[in-house]
Amino acid sequence: MGTIRKDIVTRASADAVWAALRDVGALHTRLVPGFVVDTRLEPGARVVTFGNGNVVRELIVTVDEQARRLVWTTESQLTPHYNSAAEVVVDAAGKTHVVWTSDFLPDGAREKLDGMMTAGAEVMQRTLDALVTAAARV
Numbered sequence: 001m002g003t004i005r006k007d008i009v010t011r012a013s014a015d016a017v018w019a020a021l022r023d024v025g026a027l028h029t030r031l032v033p034g035f036v037v038d039t040r041l042e043p044g045a046r047v048v049t050f051g052n053g054n055v056v057r058e059l060i061v062t063v064d065e066q067a068r069r070l071v072w073t074t075e076s077q078l079t080p081h082y083n084s085a086a087e088v089v090v091d092a093a094g095k096t097h098v099v100w101t102s103d104f105l106p107d108g109a110r111e112k113l114d115g116m117m118t119a120g121a122e123v124m125q126r127t128l129d130a131l132v133t134a135a136a137r138v
Contacts, residue, residue: 001104002107002113003101004102004104005100005102006099006117007097008100008128009096009125010095010096010125011128014088021098022063022068024041025041031127032123034123035120036051037051042057045057045058046060056076057074059072068088068089069085072084079104080105081104083104085100085101086098087099098124100121
């Protein structure tokens with residue numbers, strides 16, 4: 001089994017980050033616009049269309065308000081098993097992090113998944129950092 005972990009540090013507050021992350025139907029507008037171009041909700045799931053054209057149905061396992069943790073899973077041709085969690089944490093210095101961890105099979109999917117997660121993490125950081133700029137203008 002492969003595991004990839006991304007630690008996204010943002011200037012946005014933990015509350016603002018959690019509000020965007022927990023909005024499972026708005027990936028394409030609030031969290032990773034462009035990387036994800038559409039999100040459609042179904043009972044217990046979301047159908048995600050990525051900028052590269054891939055479409056994946058993700059089952060939402062949990063939205064844990066207290067832990068600020070979202071967990072989802074999916075099956076695809078690339079990964080017959082894929083489970084991800086994204087958690088909002090604040091470090092000792094007061095910085096907000098999104099810790100995104102994915103476990104998957106087969107391990108041979110690592111290179112492709114790591115590239116996608118790196119690209120998604122970069123978009124996520126820019127999008128979340130922009131929340132601070134937008135709040136300053138108000």
